[in-house]
Amino acid sequence: MATTDVPGSRRSGISAAAPPRRAGRVGTNGGKNFNRVAGVLLAVCAVIWLIPSLWAIKTSFTANAVSALGTQAILRDLNPTLASYSSLLGGGDLWNWYLASFITSTLSAALVVTFASMAAFAISRMRFRGRNVVFVLLLAGIMVPADVLIIPIFQLLNSVGLLNTYWAVIFPQVSSVIALFVFKQFFDGLPKELEEAARLDGASNWRIYRSVIMPLSRPVLSAMAIVTFVGVWNNLILPLFVLSNPDLMTIPVGLATVQGSFGQRFSDIQASTILGALPLVVLFVIFQRRIVEGVAGTGLKG
């Protein structure tokens, strides 16, 4: 761990120089020194946190023959090569994984957002008998740890012949109670007058949902879509047991097979790690705020 002192000191130099200027904002009493120490400490930790990723990146650009020799060889190697990347991208496996992950995540996100928002609309904006019972029943689902249900879910999918289809990955993830709950909270906050005018004009519930509520819900729609997308993309346990056909494997399942099949080809392994994670990193860079808000707001935890 202490090896990080070397790169750490460089970073911390930058950060420590910054605080004093606006340190008064936080507290003047001993604040300057405190902030300086805090800055150094934080920078060291941040660098420690970056090391595993940087290490994987560095290895992925090293030749397999070099990375097989170990850490020292990888550190000393100054001939970056794209060999691992080109061989992975040249093969079919990785593209199959991408396709499977993309299809399952996109469809799941679309279905979750549609069905959860519809149900939340009814519970939040419509009066009907049994409404509270339905809501409490659905809400109870928040506490159900879906991972623990993997065996009955497997049996159900098996009995209806859905194993080894994308649907086997999609369907069990459609009933996102958390999404329903977030939608309901959001809809509860919208003023009643909005739909009352439309209702007087004779608009149907479906019309109000489509044309009044949905357009107003874009922020929460996109947040839920992204959070679901990421969740399905990263899910391992479900696709691991319901997909055994290598052509259908999602990225996490595909990556799980890499360790065994690539043996000592460390560079190839790390390149597949990077390529497997890359789409999400790109997504994160684009939707940083939405993802952070969505993840923090829903209390989802992997």
Next chain:
Amino acid sequence: MSAHTVGAQPAVPTTPSRDAGAAGGRQRSAWLFIAPFAFFYLCFLFGPALYMFVASFFDASIVKSGLGNFIGLENYASLVQSSAFWSSMWHTLQFTLYTVPPLVVLSFVFAVLANRMPRGQTFWRLAFFTPYILPSAAISLIWVFIYTADTGLWATVQKWFGDDTPTPVLGTPSIAMVGIAVATVWWTIGFNFILYLAGLQDIPRELYEAAAIDGATPWQQIRHLTIPLLSRTTTLVLLLQIIASLKIFDQVYLMTNGGPGTSTRTALLFITDTGFTDYRIGAAAAASFLLFLVIVTIAVIRQLVERAQQKGA
């Protein structure tokens, strides 16, 4: 909430001109809106949970159809006597104990420090949060590589510090779980970090300014302002963290598959092994149900605590 229930009490619709037929139509329409979600909910959450409970009383097996014979509490009785079950529960608890304290304390410290920094917010978020969005399979490949015996990064670091024969982390029963825990802390701290940052943003600056004027040192400010004011976030983080740790599967499956021996086999691995490898669905269902009970208990505690805090606020 209360306003809604009051409004729902009279059966008369909001527009009096519409008759009971319209109200009935609205009833039906509401159910139509709920139907698609409810279908998936019943099929893939409620149904399986119920099935799991029922199957735990049968000698169900994956190799024959149906539930098999009713055997009452036999599955539970054999679980309670099985050392494999208890050791998997113990490994789950071990993992929880190794990961929860650092994930709560470190994320708090990082968030408090990062929040005080006038600059580099993007950098801190990038450093601490990015691992969280990576697939568990990717982080496992990275850490297995770091832990590679003899030539891996961690072994090399230990050699630099004079340990010429570093123990292979994932190959040693006594420390394999620590290795998995370290990777997990690295992976998931960003989530708690973000929750704490959000909590910190809600604390009014004036409180700190007032404290500073009164002569409070930064340490005193953290001790007497930040920690108490963030107690709600801490409870949330703590309970979410415990629930997540109890469900641990991915990292263990990918990094050690429960090994060496069964030294890192956790509850969920025990369940999938019993069900998918030994084909003992009934026994797996009973184990699932026990784990389910533990998790639901904590989830209920979380709901109660949250409600109590909302009332207090």
